[in-house]
Amino acid sequence: MRSLPSCSAMAAASIALLQLCFFTLVSADDHSSRALVIYPRTDKLIAPTNTPFVLTCVGHGGEPSLFNSFKWRNSRGEEVKSNERIRISTEVGKTMLLFDVPSKSDSGIYECESNFQNSEEYKAKIEITFFQNIEWENCPVVQSLIKGRFDESIHCKVAASPSAQLSWKKGNKDIDQQRYVIENHKLKLRYTASEEDGGEYQVSAFVQDTGKFEFRTINVNIHTSPKITELQDQVEGTEGEQLEVICKASGNPPPMISWYDPKRRNLSNVGGYIVDRNTGQLTISKVNKEVDNGYFQCVAENPAGRDEKSLRVKIKEKPRIEVFTNITVDQGNKAIFECKATGVPLPMLYIRKENMNSKDYIIEDGKHQFENSTDNSRTTLKMIVNNVRRSDGGLYFCAAENSAGKAEQVGHLLVQFAPDLNKTIKEVKTWATRPVNLTCVVEAVPNASVSWYFGNRDLTEENFNQYRVYNDPLGHNKLLVHPDNTVYGKYWCRAENSQGTTSIDIKLTQAFIPDAPNQVDFKNSTPNSIRFVIREVFDGGMPILGFYVIYQKKNDPLPSEPVYFDTPYTIENILSDLQPDTEYGLKFALRNAVGNSDYSKIFSQRTAVESPPTPPKFIYDEDFNSPGVGDITSSYSTRYDVRWYPAEDNGREVESYELKYYEVVSTGINSYPQSQWQKAEHANVKQTFIDAKDSPSYSLTDLKPGTHYQIELRARNAIGLSDVSYLVFQTKGEFSKSSC
Incomplete structure (x- = not known):
């Protein structure tokens, strides 16, 4: 079985195939479509100066990266290099010519060059014209015209290439050719500038060749020249x-x-x-x-x-006093004060004495004369005091015053006079061995020397055991005398200074205790007191300081302790805390600085029997007259505050006061006060009782304005009622807020 090729082998074969295809395509590419293109894509263009602008040269018809060695040349065939105004920027397949701030000199033909695959050369060119754009060189948006001035203009200079045409409007309406004329770079007024020339103007700049158009608004203010008004x-x-x-x-x-x-x-x-x-x-x-x-x-x-x-x-300049000095003058002579002052304006000068108001000053009279003088920088016032007396001495003030201010300086007049001893006490008393001072009160300028004499003896020069001369803290010269029977008699004090010599007699006499009084007048007695006045006494040569009284009931074996009175013996005095209807024996002794007199003979006096209180006495304000005559007026329209002194109890304590009041009318009879008034018809009698422990006063309220009222007041004790005291008053004639 046949095996498949590996993945890596297949990948390598694919790459080789792609490379073959690429080179085949390149070789097969049509040279006629390959070119350089300049953007903006045109043969000719125009652009404004001072505005950044860029030309871009791009390779077309092939792989961009195969275009290389880009260059730019100017009209002279020179290669363009980057500088401070022009920059060249090259990227893959393209190059850019950048004008940062173009000017008219940069106008011309620019050519772009490039090689393709480093062998074929391509070129492209473009013609560019830079024109000056519209620029407002001198055309402020806020301008001003000066009111009333000729040849005033609104300026607006425009830079452009080609040149710009200007048009003007005011408030968006055409310019009034009768008032304004358009000149080069400005709008000129044919007449003086006025308020109507202010406002908003519009100026337009237009370049026909470039089609550029600019618009500007100018606000014109009307300025007025300064004028100082205040x-x-x-x-x-x-x-x-x-x-x-x-x-x-x-x-x-x-x-x-x-x-x-x-x-x-x-x-x-x-x-x-x-x-x-x-x-x-x-x-x-x-x-x-x-x-x-x-x-x-x-x-x-x-x-x-x-x-x-x-x-x-x-x-x-505020016044400044340069001269005002102290002066010394003998009594009877002339005193001349001189006051000198400066200031701008020259000040007025015044002189016053220390006891005068600061706003007052001495005026010319027979006693005082004045002389004024001035020079360029100083004014002088002389005051002449004729026939100087002691009373003229003291402080004087010179015041200088002008519109800038006031200055004042003090001077002193010292009046020299012979010794004056008139304030010396001419009679001095002592007694027994009590030392005593004789004082010589000397007033003198300059100070005086003082001598003492007794008979023909000079007590100042000689040394006597009984005498000593010294000065007290007040400066008074004193003679201390230690008395015996030989020192009583006439002394004399002698004072001397440069103005003269004065002497005065001083009598030293012996004082004694008073004599016992031998005449005493007794007044109306009460159940608890005896009233008396001591008459015709011998005081022993010294003032009576007080007196003693010893009293004793009839048939009582022991007298009372002495009762001392420091009140004058010549006035009515009262011996109190006695028993009613009792006979007393009284003895009196006087007291002065020397001692107490003997007691007088016995004076017999009987206290009164117990009885109702004495009638109370009304208290009136300072402006009130006698009661019952109708001239006492209340401070209020509907109220009256009545007051009285506590009644004397006549042996039994006052328990209360009975007060009645009612309206009265005048009878027209001018005799005893009570007969002048009678109770008004239909008048209500109001009655009240005041405890004696309370304040002796009462407020009558709810009265009628402008009406007369009569008050009846009696005091009550365990014995009975006192006689009646009467008072008539009148309320104010109209209502007052203070009556509330």
């Missing part, structure tokens, strides 16, 4: 202080503002100055008279033009 002619600044000025300008677009100082420096970038170019504000941080005094220039600028205007800056 700037003061002159401003004033104060040395060392901040100054702000404003410069405003109109124009379209809004102009930017610049400031120049007197040295023509642009202040936008100069330290110490702040320029807001939008608002036109110039801020000088600290005005300097050396730099800033003069003319500043405000400049407003926009694309339409420029305007400028000057501003005068005058620098003021």
Whole structure:
């Protein structure tokens, strides 16, 4: 049996057969159909400059890989090599000539060459013309015209090859030939530019040979030249202080503002100055008279033009007082104050004394005279004080004031005068061995020396055991005396300075205890108290400081402890906590700084029997007069707050108060107050009781506006009711919110 061939043998045979077929096909290929083809497939073409473009050369009529050795040649037959503008890219069966940025010089015939199987040579060529495409070289989409200016134009320059033709429209309408003329690369106005020339323009560029067409819209704004509308002619600044000025300008677009100082420096970038170019504000941080005094220039600028205007800056200086000194003058002479000050403008000068208001000043009179003088940089004020007295001494203030501010400086007038001893106490008392100071109060300028004398003895020079001279912390000269029977009598103090000598007598006398009082007046007594006033006493030469009272019931073997009163003995005093209807014996002793007097003789006095309380007394505000006369007015329309002093109980404690009130009308009788008023017809009597432990007051409510009322008030104790106290008042005439 015959065997089949192996798989590997069959595969090898197949490959051989395929190779044979391929070579047979190649050999049998028709040479006439084999060629190179350049794309775009045409003999001639045109293309725009500056736009990337590519020529592709492809082998046809055979296996692409068998086309090799591709080349490109230019019109001069030179092989084209890759450079920065032209690149050659070759792939299997084809080659590409790439123009990255073609120009007109690249126009011409380009030929592609290639070999087939490294033996047969094929060629293809194409003619290409590069033209310049439409380019907007100088044709801004936003332009401006300056209002009122001649020869204004809207520019639009177009580059193209072949040349482009331009056409213009405004607002999609044909251009008004009467107003505009089309010139090379621009649309020119025949007249001055105005607001109607603003708006939207359309410009078209067309190249007939290439069929290229471009369209552009131009927005035209009408600009107006800057005009400074707000700037003061002159401003004033104060040395060392901040100054702000404003410069405003109109124009379209809004102009930017610049400031120049007197040295023509642009202040936008100069330290110490702040320029807001939008608002036109110039801020000088600290005005300097050396730099800033003069003319500043405000400049407003926009694309339409420029305007400028000057501003005068005058620098003021705050007043400065150079001279105002202290002076010393003898009493009776003239005092001359001189005040000198500088400032711009020159300040006014005033002088005031320390006790005057800061806004007041001394004016010329018989006492004071003034002299004013000025020079270029200083003003001077002299004040002459005639016949100087001690009261003229003290602090004086010179004030200098101008529009930049105010300055003040203090000076002192020292008035020299002879010693004045009028404040010295001329009589001094002591007793027993109590040391005592004699004080010589000396007022003197300059300070005075002080001497003490007793009789003909100079106590300052000699050394005595009983005397010592010294100065206290207040500067008063004192003579300390240790008394015995020999030191009483007349001393004299002598003070001396450069202005004179003054002396004064001081009498040292002996003080004693008071005498016992021998006259006492007794007043109306109550069941629990005795009222009295001590009369005609001898005080021993010293003020009475108080007194003692000892009292004793009749037939009681022991008296009371002394009761001390520190109230003046000359007024009515009250001895309290006594028993009703009881006879007492009373003795009195006076007290001064030396000691207590003996007790007086016994004065007998009997307390009253127990009885109803005394009538209570009403309390009135400051503007109220006597009760019952109808001139007490409530602060409210429907209410009145009545108050009273607690009643004296007359031996039994007050338990309560009975209060009645009712409407009254005038009787027309001007006698005793109660007879002036009578109860109104149909008036209701309202009654209330107030516990004595509560506040002695009561609020009457629900009253009628503008109406008179009478109050009856009585106090009650265990014995009975007091007499009635009356009060008439009137409510306000109309309702008030405060009555709520």
